[in-house]
Amino acid sequence: MIDDISTYKAETLSAEDYISDFWPYFQEIEGVFWKLEYRQSFREPRNPSWQALDRGDWDEALRIIDETRDEIQGPVLDAPGFPMRRLRVVRRPYTPYLRWELYFIRLRAQAGELIRVLDAGELGESRDLPELVILGSSVMYEVVYDEGGTLSGARKIADPGLIEACTRELEDLYARGEDLLPFLDRERQALPPLLPTTGRKLG
DSSP: OOOGGGGSSEEEEHHHHHHHHHHHHHHHHOOOOEEOOOOOOBBBBTTHHHHHTTTTHHHHHHHHHHHHHHHHHHHHHTSSSSSSSEEEEEEESOOHHHHHHHHHHHHHHTTTOEEEEEEGTTOTTTTTOEEEETOOOOOTEEEEOOOSBBBEEEEEEEHHHHHHHHHHHHHHHTTSEEEHHHHHHHHHSOOOOOOOTTOOOOO
């Protein structure tokens, strides 16, 4: 069902409307916050660290992440008492964006976000999963990006039965994944290329 989510009826939101629609639901979640990430590259033009990555300046990109640790971890630490679970699908060879993102979200894992990694090979070559955000049983968004990977909006779904079915599928996929921090300790190629030579540590 997750694979076919784009065929189901939904309310189309612009990027701005998606962000403003999201936050009231986030503040009142009953259940689990879920995030499924499948694409291997995105564009985040408002993020200074990503801007440095886009210029090829790995050292600056990582420095900014290191210096904004509190800001990155804040949404997790301040979340109003519900579990936050993210499944990040990864594919080898790792894209520069993915290596950057894994370095970034490891801080969220350290703050308590329950992040797991699942190798794309486990899904089969024919599967092409959506980018999903599920807020308890209230609402689900299929997050939409343009061809370059920049956020362009979302499709809002409020059908309880559909949300429940997709949540169960996501739970099954999540159970097949590996916790992010042990994955990064083992899979050094998933980390930024400058990490071993800059003296930075994962702790």
